[in-house]
Amino acid sequence: MEQHPWIPSLTREQVEKMLRVIGVEKIEDLFSDIPSSIKLSCEQWESLDIGLKRPVSEVEAKRIISEKLSRNKKLKTPPFMGGGVYPHYVPPLVKYIISRGEFLTAYTPYQAEISQGLMQALFEYQSLMAELLEMDVVNASMYDWGSATAEAVLMAVRVNKGRKKIILPENMNPLHKQVVEAYTYPHGVKLVTTPYNRETGGVDLEELKKLVDGETAAVYLQYPNFFGVVEADAKAIGEIAHEKGALFITGVYPVALGLLKSPGELGADIAVGEGQPLGLGLNYGGPYLGIFATRYDMNLIRQMPGRIIGLAESYRGERGFAMVLQTREQHIRREKATSNICTNEALMAIAAAVYLSMLGKNGLVKLAEINYYRAHYAWSRMKSIGLEVELFKYDFFNEFPVSFNKHGVKYSLVHEELLKRDIHGGLYIGNYYPELGETALYAFTELHFKEDIDLLVNTLSEILSKR
Amino acid sequence: MSTFRQAKWSEPLIFELGAPGRIGISLPDVEEEKRVVGEVKIPESIKRTSPPNLPELSEVEVVRHFTNLTQMAYGVDNGPVPLGSCTMKYNPRIAWDIAFNSGVDQLHPLQDERTVQGLLELMYELQKWLANIVGMDVCTLHPAAGAHGELAGVLVIRRYHELKGQLDKKTEIIVPDSAHGTNPASAAMAGFKVVEVPSGEDGNVDIEALKSVVGESTAGLMITNPSTLGLFEERILEIAKLLHEYDALLYYDGANLNGIMGYARPGDMGFDIAHINIHKTFSSPHGGGGPGAGPVCVKNRIVDPERNIKLGDLLPGYIVVYDEEKGMYRLKGPGPVSVGLLKSFFANTIPLLWAYTYILMMGPQGLRKVTEHAVLITNYFAKLMEGVRGYEIPYGRGRFRKHEVVLSARPMAEEVGVTAEDVAKGLLDAGLYAPTIYFPLIVKEALMTEFTETETLENIEKYAERLKEISSIAYQDPSKPKEWPLNTSVGRINVPKANHPKYVAPTWRVYIKKMRGEIQ
Numbered sequence: 004m005e006q007h008p009w010i011p012s013l014t015r016e017q018v019e020k021m022l023r024v025i026g027v028e029k030i031e032d033l034f035s036d037i038p039s040s041i042k043l044s045c046e047q048w049e050s051l052d053i054g055l056k057r058p059v060s061e062v063e064a065k066r067i068i069s070e071k072l073s074r075n076k077k078l079k080t081p082p083f084m085g086g087g088v089y090p091h092y093v094p095p096l097v098k099y100i101i102s103r104g105e106f107l108t109a110y111t112p113y114q115a116e117i118s119q120g121l122m123q124a125l126f127e128y129q130s131l132m133a134e135l136l137e138m139d140v141v142n143a144s145m146y147d148w149g150s151a152t153a154e155a156v157l158m159a160v161r162v163n164k165g166r167k168k169i170i171l172p173e174n175m176n177p178l179h180k181q182v183v184e185a186y187t188y189p190h191g192v193k194l195v196t197t198p199y200n201r202e203t204g205g206v207d208l209e210e211l212k213k214l215v216d217g218e219t220a221a222v223y224l225q226y227p228n229f230f231g232v233v234e235a236d237a238k239a240i241g242e243i244a245h246e247k248g249a250l251f252i253t254g255v256y257p258v259a260l261g262l263l264k265s266p267g268e269l270g271a272d273i274a275v276g277e278g279q280p281l282g283l284g285l286n287y288g289g290p291y292l293g294i295f296a297t298r299y300d301m302n303l304i305r306q307m308p309g310r311i312i313g314l315a316e317s318y319r320g321e322r323g324f325a326m327v328l329q330t331r332e333q334h335i336r337r338e339k340a341t342s343n344i345c346t347n348e349a350l351m352a353i354a355a356a357v358y359l360s361m362l363g364k365n366g367l368v369k370l371a372e373i374n375y376y377r378a379h380y381a382w383s384r385m386k387s388i389g390l391e392v393e394l395f396k397y398d399f400f401n402e403f404p405v406s407f408n409k410h411g412v413k414y415s416l417v418h419e420e421l422l423k424r425d426i427h428g429g430l431y432i433g434n435y436y437p438e439l440g441e442t443a444l445y446a447f448t449e450l451h452f453k454e455d456i457d458l459l460v461n462t463l464s465e466i467l468s469k470r
Numbered sequence: 471m472s473t474f475r476q477a478k479w480s481e482p483l484i485f486e487l488g489a490p491g492r493i494g495i496s497l498p499d500v501e502e503e504k505r506v507v508g509e510v511k512i513p514e515s516i517k518r519t520s521p522p523n524l525p526e527l528s529e530v531e532v533v534r535h536f537t538n539l540t541q542m543a544y545g546v547d548n549g550p551v552p553l554g555s556c557t558m559k560y561n562p563r564i565a566w567d568i569a570f571n572s573g574v575d576q577l578h579p580l581q582d583e584r585t586v587q588g589l590l591e592l593m594y595e596l597q598k599w600l601a602n603i604v605g606m607d608v609c610t611l612h613p614a615a616g617a618h619g620e621l622a623g624v625l626v627i628r629r630y631h632e633l634k635g636q637l638d639k640k641t642e643i644i645v646p647d648s649a650h651g652t653n654p655a656s657a658a659m660a661g662f663k664v665v666e667v668p669s670g671e672d673g674n675v676d677i678e679a680l681k682s683v684v685g686e687s688t689a690g691l692m693i694t695n696p697s698t699l700g701l702f703e704e705r706i707l708e709i710a711k712l713l714h715e716y717d718a719l720l721y722y723d724g725a726n727l728n729g730i731m732g733y734a735r736p737g738d739m740g741f742d743i744a745h746i747n748i749h750k751t752f753s754s755p756h757g758g759g760g761p762g763a764g765p766v767c768v769k770n771r772i773v774d775p776e777r778n779i780k781l782g783d784l785l786p787g788y789i790v791v792y793d794e795e796k797g798m799y800r801l802k803g804p805g806p807v808s809v810g811l812l813k814s815f816f817a818n819t820i821p822l823l824w825a826y827t828y829i830l831m832m833g834p835q836g837l838r839k840v841t842e843h844a845v846l847i848t849n850y851f852a853k854l855m856e857g858v859r860g861y862e863i864p865y866g867r868g869r870f871r872k873h874e875v876v877l878s879a880r881p882m883a884e885e886v887g888v889t890a891e892d893v894a895k896g897l898l899d900a901g902l903y904a905p906t907i908y909f910p911l912i913v914k915e916a917l918m919t920e921f922t923e924t925e926t927l928e929n930i931e932k933y934a935e936r937l938k939e940i941s942s943i944a945y946q947d948p949s950k951p952k953e954w955p956l957n958t959s960v961g962r963i964n965v966p967k968a969n970h971p972k973y974v975a976p977t978w979r980v981y982i983k984k985m986r987g988e989i990q
């Protein structure tokens with residue numbers, strides 16, 4: 004290999020020049036400190052199963068990868084599936100901005116003066132998110148909703164010193180719960196599940212009251228909850244937590260905030276959520292955007308995880324931006340840091356900032372309404388063909404459970420039949436909630452046109468009528 | 471002095487732009503659906519009463535605003551970013567094309583596995599390639615970044631000792647004093663006590679000091695190799711043996727893999743667990759702070775022979791497996807002894823696709839060249855800096871560096887009061903990004919420099935020239951560097967003031983509230 008587009012100094016002349024200056028004969032001499040018993044020869048290394056065991060040109064690589072990816076199934080519509088992340092529209096403008104090399108290929112803005120545009124964009128993300136959540140302080144991102152929730156729980160335990168009990172609702176996303184379990188396991192945190200009300204679908208207030216006590220560090224509430232239900236008693240839940248001195252943590256689907264009260268208005272002390280619906284793709288698991296916010300209270304802020312960009316001034320008096328409150332972070336506090344997070348999801352935060360700027364106050368409400376109406380349209384249509392969709396009394400946002408119990412079919416069979424027709428149905432949740440039996444969670448967004456929904460419902464009707 | 475001038479747009483904040491009634495995207499109307507459904511039925515107790523206070527801009531204004539902001543940022547696409555420990559290499563656009571335009575952005579992580587066979591095949595191959603690159607047996611692609619991988623790794627260490635019934639005494643994780651902050655922070659997040667060991671003058675871990683702290687309570691050791699000083703830990707085999715004698719596990723922080731790829735593998739050095747920073751060694755872009763991906767690989771050593779538990783069973787998240795019977799790829803979720811889920815779903819797939827493309831195109835030959843040239847360039851640069859007044863290269867005198875070299879501006883700071891930070895600002899003024907400064911903590915006035923194989927010889931020479939120029943200015947008139955930078959979009963930022971409790975404004979909302987006296 005004597006040329007490569009990504010290794011400019013590969014030319015013989017340049018290599019020779021460098022070797023001469025360094026004073027060695029060949030490149031391998033620079034590796035003489037690696038003990039021979041573990042040093043790989045060229046032949047050993049090249050015999051390993053890595054890539055195609057040979058360099059591949061750009062056109063070839065493109066062909067190989069495209070060919071493999073073409074084996075993914077083509078679906079007629081985006082999947083009718085949510086469960087924490089949703090098929091939403093990603094405007095080309097968002098993609099364009101985050102593809103610009105100045106942002107895309109930058110590192111964390113350690114050198115502020117040459118990175119002001121990046122820092123301003125991140126500050127704007129924090130600020131836009133603060134308005135959406137009506138919370139004062141927002142960090143520059145966590146990995147995703149699940150890990151943000153886990154960090155919120157750990158933060159609550161630090162803030163509420165001596166209290167080790169955390170109350171998690173049964174109707175929160177079960178995957179987020181698993182993340183909380185993994186993060187808290189080493190710290191002796193007691194996770195207690197509070198049940199949902201089988202009638203309303205929301206957290207059961209009476210049961211919750213029995214569980215919250217002087218040992219409780221925090222109560223978590225997801226809204227809309229995992230069933231898509233809007234948690235009409237959210238405010239009361241926060242009050243129950245606060246009465247006993249526990250923190251109130253809320254987890255949100257940000258698009259729903261076009262129609263639902265904000266965490267700030269509900270009295271949340273910490274708000275977390277998933278930024279994916281705000282201009283990010285589904286990306287088969289990531290990157291996503293963990294939203295993390297708190298109130299302006301130094302006792303809370305000092306325990307907050309993650310990077311924060313703040314307004315600043317230059318010594319010349321210009322407006323600028325700087326990383327602030329860094330004495331919480333790992334590079335300074337090491338084992339005493341509030342979190343180990345370093346690389347975060349900054350570019351995704353910028354994507355969300357661009358999208359929120361495009362939407363503006365009315366656009367966000369409108370987007371929420373589209374999601375709401377699409378899902379409610381689907382709900383009415385499903386109901387009209389005799390599907391059991393009225394599982395809970397409280398209203399839902401853009402996602403709701405559909406039960407097939409009455410039809411006496413396994414959901415897997417319905418799913419199979421849909422898939423045969425290139426439609427991907429909802430998420431089976433009977434494994435998490437055995438009491439709900441053959442039930443799947445269906446989600447609808449602006450990407451599911453009325454025709455798509457009609458196609459889904461007609462197909463379901465056809466599948467069930469054949470039974 | 472170079473003629474660099476960064477754009478200076480004095481760009482208003484997004485909140486200061488736009489006008490009431492504007493919108494930046496055209497959304498579909500849902501009148502038909504509405505006719506069927508009727509009005510919104512959300513209960514008043516949870517219904518929002520007024521729209522969020524977001525600015526209102528047209529699409530034109532949004533594109534201009536953010537375009538102007540990008541012009542006041544600086545990445546590898548602009549010029550050298552030799553941030554030590556960060557491996558800021560070129561992020562190939564072909565990988566961008568595949569990652570952004572191949573439809574993977576439309577795949578839901580809970581979709582039926584049969585609908586994503588193409589992608590799973592790529593991820594399966596990537597797991598295998600990464601395992602071979604680091605000399606391990608099993609990889610999980612699950613963690614979202616290096617630190618997330620570290621957390622995964624130390625949780626595996628914890629579970630290992632727990633399953634062996636010895637967690638009550640295995641309470642400590644050892645880290646060298648040159649370690650990155652995430653190492654001790656991760657160990658603490660996994661509930662361990664952190665014990666620091668010093669480095670010797672040669673840059674290696676002080677083995678006598680290590681011996682004095684290793685014992686029955688040692689659960690594991692976290693270490694990078696090459697170290698954050700850019701030096702290969704020559705006694706790694708001895709260290710591994712020592713730790714294993716006490717049944718402690720060795721964790722490899724893969725941030726510095728670019729210095730040895732193709733020459734040595736952590737798995738062969740005695741490490742049990744290793745994470746890989748996809749966004750460093752394998753070319754996925756840093757995005758101004760993230761995303762990344764931090765796969766974790768382990769040696770599949772036996773943990774419990776009776777229950778047939780192996781180290782790989784302890785890994786978190788989803789692992790892609792091939793189901794021979796069904797002839798298809800599947801995602802294997804966390805089993806009963808796994809440390810569980812560390813994020814909601816599979817993995818940061820987009821950066822992983824980037825890595826796949828990179829490894830495929832490079833092949834083993836290319837990857838070895840990558841390391842060779844990263845190392846060659848580092849030593850060439852170190853040579854150019856040898857004996858330059860004001861700088862020194864502490865630790866490991868006479869030793870070759872690997873992926874990076876840590877200069878120190880200590881002499882300059884002590885003699886004329888010009889610090890590493892001042893030097894950094896002088897580099898910015900020449901249109902060159904600065905090295906990582908003040909890290910590792912054991913080097914005073916550190917300028918940790920890693921060009922990677924990406925950098926051209928011309929730029930390396932230019933960089934060294936600029937450092938020399940800064941030094942001569944510093945010794946002539948030490949007040950000058952204090953005024954830098956002059957050519958960036960703003961002058962030196964007053965960081966203490968930005969952090970002052972009275973002024974600190976992490977959001978526009980807080981700033982406004984402070985102006986109005988609503989919060990102190």
Ligand SMILES: Cc1ncc(COP(=O)(O)O)c(C=O)c1O
Nearest residue numbers: 345346555615616617650652725
């Ligand atoms: C030596 C070292 N270890 C660990 C990390 C953490 O990796 P990440 O930022 O991906 O979480 C870094 C990154 O800066 C590093 O340089």
